[in-house]
Amino acid sequence: MFALVVRFDCRDLAAAVRFDELTAEVVRQIGEKEPGTLLYATHAVEEEPLARVLYEVYRDREAFQAHEAGEHVQRFHARKDPLLTATRVEFLQPGASTPAS
Numbered sequence: 001m002f003a004l005v006v007r008f009d010c011r012d013l014a015a016a017v018r019f020d021e022l023t024a025e026v027v028r029q030i031g032e033k034e035p036g037t038l039l040y041a042t043h044a045v046e047e048e049p050l051a052r053v054l055y056e057v058y059r060d061r062e063a064f065q066a067h068e069a070g071e072h073v074q075r076f077h078a079r080k081d082p083l084l085t086a087t088r089v090e091f092l093q094p095g096a097s098t099p100a101s
Contacts, residue, residue, distance in 0.1 A: 015083035036063025
C-alpha cells in the first residue's frame with residue numbers, strides 16, 4: 001500500500017469553488033480509470049474555507065505513478081494550479097490500522 005496526503009490552499013472563495021468542481025470531475029474519472037487507486041478522498045478543512053485536503057491510497061507505488069501519468073490527472077493539475085497559493089504533499093508510511101470493511 002502507498003498513501004499520501006496533499007493540502008491545497010486556494011487563492012480566494014471563487015478559486016475554492018472552482019477547485020471543488022475540478023476535484024469532483026477528476027474523482028469520477030479516477031474511479032472509472034484507475035483500478036490501482038484504492039481510495040481518493042477529498043476534504044474541506046473546518047474553519048479554513050480556502051483549504052482542501054486530499055487523502056490518497058494506492059495499491060502500490062506503481063499504481064500511484066500510473067495515476068500521476070494519467071491524462072485526466074495531468075489535466076486536473078494544469079487546471080487547478082492557477083487557483084492555488086500553496087501545496088503541501090506528505091507521503092505516508094503504513095502503521096497500525098483497522099481492517100477495511
